[in-house]
Amino acid sequence: MISNIAIVSHYSELGHIQDCLKRMLLKLRLENWHILLVTTFINAESKDWCILEKIDFLLRANQGRDFGAFQAGLRHYQKLKLFVDCKSLILLNDSVYLRRDTHLTSWDDFLKGDSDSVIGITDSFQNGYHLQSYALNIPEIVFNSHCWLNFWKNLDITTSREIIIQDGEIGLSAMLLNSGFRIRALHSILATRRLAASTQFNDWMREQLAYNYCQVVIEYFHSITCMSSCFLNPSHQLLFPLLFDGLPLVKRDLLESNSSRAPDPFLLAGSIDWFDNDELVTFLKPPIVQFKQPSFIQKILKSLYNRSIRLQR
Template sequence: MGLRSRGRKVGKSLLKQLLLESAQLRERLMRPVLARRRRRWLEAIRRLERVEELQWHPGTEPAPHPLVLLSHYAPGGHLQRAIRRLIAHLRDQGWQVLILTTALNDTARRWCSERSVHWLIRRNEGRDFGAFQDGWLTLQQRGLAEACSRILLLNDSSLPVADLAGSSLPRLLEGDDDAIVGLTDSFQNGYHLQSYALNCPETVIRSAWWHGFWWSFPGWSGTAGIIRDGEIGLSRQALQAGHPLRALHPVSRLRTVGGQEEFLRRLQERCGYSRHAAQLLQEAVLEQARDAFATMNPTHDLVLPLLLEGCPLIKRDLLESNPCDCLDPSLIAFGEPPLIDPLDLVDFLRPPLIGFKQ
């Protein structure tokens, strides 16, 4: 190696080292600044500064009662047909519902008032766990939390199936006296229950760790932070406190369902597929499930076995744009009886615009 080449190599190495040291110095200098900023953000959350309005209909249910915290977002405050149908079903099962949203239009407010559905209007921050945090802290500070016998954390990222009573939703609502019950679990980045539907019993919501979790939760993060500190963090703290986690459709079982003869038979019966077509679809399911289950997202990678097992919710993004190139749930959703009510899709989906020339 020539002198000039050695000089360039040494220069690059020194520059790399200087940039690294500069970044480390900047991080050390900014650490106390960021810590103070986070403290201010957390203090503002605790003072409910993100909460703009609470409409609570008093005397709607005798205490104690189960309560749904429903994280919702729709432009213009529209309450979608599918979400109204889900809320009506929950009310029929004896649950109170508190909608956590950024806005509700006049039509939605009238519909909620007629059915004694509560709502909380808040600033859009922290995704679903930020909404849950505002909801729980508001209940505590308004003296409403003590009347709750259990809490169902629910978000609107999923489309409810047409036949909710015939799905696993009744088992989710029944819950467990000791365990947190979810629809699905995942080992991605650490074992946890997926948080789009979680039934938390009274033994959990009366515990010190539950109160501490929401009091200290950094509810301003983006998607990665919410998954890490919210979805995974909640499961981790529950396990550390001795509360079991129970998934109604565990990923370890879903992964084996696709290879069973019963799965093939149900594909043929539900969808009217020929045996050959059903076998091709089964092969596609097995191909998608070939990776280690610890790396899989069952609501996406195993959606067909999940739906045939009776899961009541279908992830919105699978129907809208399917960014992960998973199997399309509509391959089985419009069989007999249909899993999806087509009318629900009209105002629920927000598909991307494609095919237009500038």
């Protein structure tokens, strides 16, 4: 009998399972979660590791991003009738880093879930209110409902990234609310904004960072004070107060490219044991940075120099 199922979306061009993802999967196994890793490619070493650790894996076509993986995993286990005795379902993706100090976070609360509510780690008002889909805990009353089954049956994963986000991530929360189900974020954006302005958070920042760096972080939060919550991505722009509040998962794209120009959580890595340097080597996918190209004048000067050398010879 399987009572807890975790479907994890995975993508790697090399087919490897990142070290930090292995750590997260092993934590789930220790908590008696039955895991299905849904991926587009997995190499021989990773297959052997999954077999050794009793983790199922499923290959799928590279369509639909995370929601394509979730759809494939749900359909696969539905065919095998593994949801008959299931009480809790978790959907996770591999684009998040699980903090090493999980005992100081809301990770256990996330795994525990809620018998009558879909639980997310964070929520957002961007383009419509929704739970951010990198981590969702769904109770039995929801994943056995007709509206849940119909949502995944009818979801088109062959469209563009923008439409998949709108119809998938945002559409899922809208469907749940319209069907009368409750959804709840462990770290809501409204509570996090209040926390960012609190003396408690600001005092904590002063304990962690030197004065100059602390001022930079505080000034950043001052700069977004007048922004509507509808325009904020909390898992990026409110990351520091979220980490202070016990956020267990950090999104990879913030660590890699940080398009929101939010304070870098690595600033705190020296004083708090959140990250493992060795794990980050296989986790991060740094963007390709173009090397500086010589200017037109430099090219002319180099050409003249090479010509003078040839004449001297």
